[in-house]
Amino acid sequence: MPEKLASITAVHGYVPDHVLTNHDLEQMVDTNDEWIVSRTGIKERRILKEPGKATSDMGVEVVKGLLEKSGTHPDEIELLILATVTSDMNFPDAANTICDKCGINNAFAYDLSAACSGFVFALHTGAQFVKTGAYKKVIVLGIDMMSSIVDYTDRSTCIIFGDGGGGVLLEPNLEGNGIKDAVMGGDGSGRKYLYQKSGGSLSPASAESVANREHFVFQDGRPVFKAAVSGMRSSVESLLSRNHLKKENIDWIVPHQANIRIINTLASMLDFPMEKVMVNIDKFGNTTDGTIPLCLWEYEKKLKKGDTLVLTAFGGGFTWGSILLDWAYTAT
Numbered sequence: 381m382p383e384k385l386a387s388i389t390a391v392h393g394y395v396p397d398h399v400l401t402n403h404d405l406e407q408m409v410d411t412n413d414e415w416i417v418s419r420t421g422i423k424e425r426r427i428l429k430e431p432g433k434a435t436s437d438m439g440v441e442v443v444k445g446l447l448e449k450s451g452t453h454p455d456e457i458e459l460l461i462l463a464t465v466t467s468d469m470n471f472p473d474a475a476n477t478i479c480d481k482c483g484i485n486n487a488f489a490y491d492l493s494a495a496c497s498g499f500v501f502a503l504h505t506g507a508q509f510v511k512t513g514a515y516k517k518v519i520v521l522g523i524d525m526m527s528s529i530v531d532y533t534d535r536s537t538c539i540i541f542g543d544g545g546g547g548v549l550l551e552p553n554l555e556g557n558g559i560k561d562a563v564m565g566g567d568g569s570g571r572k573y574l575y576q577k578s579g580g581s582l583s584p585a586s587a588e589s590v591a592n593r594e595h596f597v598f599q600d601g602r603p604v605f606k607a608a609v610s611g612m613r614s615s616v617e618s619l620l621s622r623n624h625l626k627k628e629n630i631d632w633i634v635p636h637q638a639n640i641r642i643i644n645t646l647a648s649m650l651d652f653p654m655e656k657v658m659v660n661i662d663k664f665g666n667t668t669d670g671t672i673p674l675c676l677w678e679y680e681k682k683l684k685k686g687d688t689l690v691l692t693a694f695g696g697g698f699t700w701g702s703i704l705l706d707w708a709y710t711a712t
């Protein structure tokens with residue numbers, strides 16, 4: 381009996397129409413295009429501007445695309461996991477709102493929060509339900525509306541983040557293609573470098589917390605940069621070594637898009653060619669949970685059945701993780 385794996389059978393993405401360029405940011409804070417491009421690789425990012433729209437509305441677009449591409453009826457979906465740090469509300473989870481708006485009536489759904497590593501955590505989680513045979517159709521999403529928690533008076537963070545995301549449909553595969561292994565990690569002592577100070581149980585919202593701008597993202601960039609490089613590098617190396625793979629066996633690395641310098645450094649440390657590293661940070665910035673599915677969506681046509689991919693992410697917490705998978709289809 382061949383081993384059952386959870387494979388990605390469809391991928392879709394969504395970004396809002398509104399483009400926020402580096403030039404636009406020059407009008408808002410003391411920054412410039414040259415600094416942003418040379419320090420981060422970002423040229424523009426997308427912002428969800430329409431009043432009343434939130435993360436779940438982007439999720440609806442992604443799920444509709446996944447269902448249409450795969451010819452799946454909404455009632456066939458059994459589980460939906462949404463990785464996000466910008467759910468519509470603290471509760472209920474936006475995952476349930478997405479199901480309601482898409483007519484998914486037979487699934488249980490929940491949000492998962494692991495900052496920028498959320499999508500790989502959610503994919504690893506969702507894959508277990510398929511691999512064990514518990515479910516046959518699982519949707520995993522990674523979507524964020526970072527503009528809802530970014531301080532557009534803080535030049536050190538507002539230039540980085542954007543809105544958008546994507547997702548995948550997971551189904552069983554008996555041909556040997558699918559999610560093969562994952563190395564996940566965490567270090568809570570890193571929490572002081574990247575966080576949203578207020579709005580949780582430690583410091584509930586108050587007039588003072590709002591006045592002190594504590595509901596926005598805080599990041600101490602340099603230590604996060606260093607930890608991101610080492611976390612992604614070590615998890616990729618462990619994944620390769622324990623699966624007896626050399627870098628030549630990998631067709632694509634799909635890194636979280638936080639900074640082009642992090643991506644370049646990672647590729648150089650792994651001695652891996654940049655032509656085989658997915659990059660779209662220039663257009664979308666850092667969409668937190670959205671970056672990896674947005675890369676898969678954009679590169680879908682270049683992927684062939686049997687290609688070996690390594691997804692790798694690092695985020696607040698600290699959290700990190702890498703996933704090894706063989707792609708299950710060639711897009712037509």
Ligand code: UT7
Binds near residue numbers: 412419539637668695
């Ligand atoms: O996605 C989750 C994980 N997040 C990450 O992986 C992000 C990791 N960190 C980074 O990507 C980088 O640290 C940043 C892009 C956030 C910042 O780049 P940096 O090269 O580490 O800059 P820095 O914070 O050390 O600042 C260098 C200088 C400072 O000026 P002085 O003190 O040297 O005079 C900053 O004030 O650049 C200044 N600066 C800016 N200048 C123009 C900071 N932000 C800006 C800006 N425009 N937007």
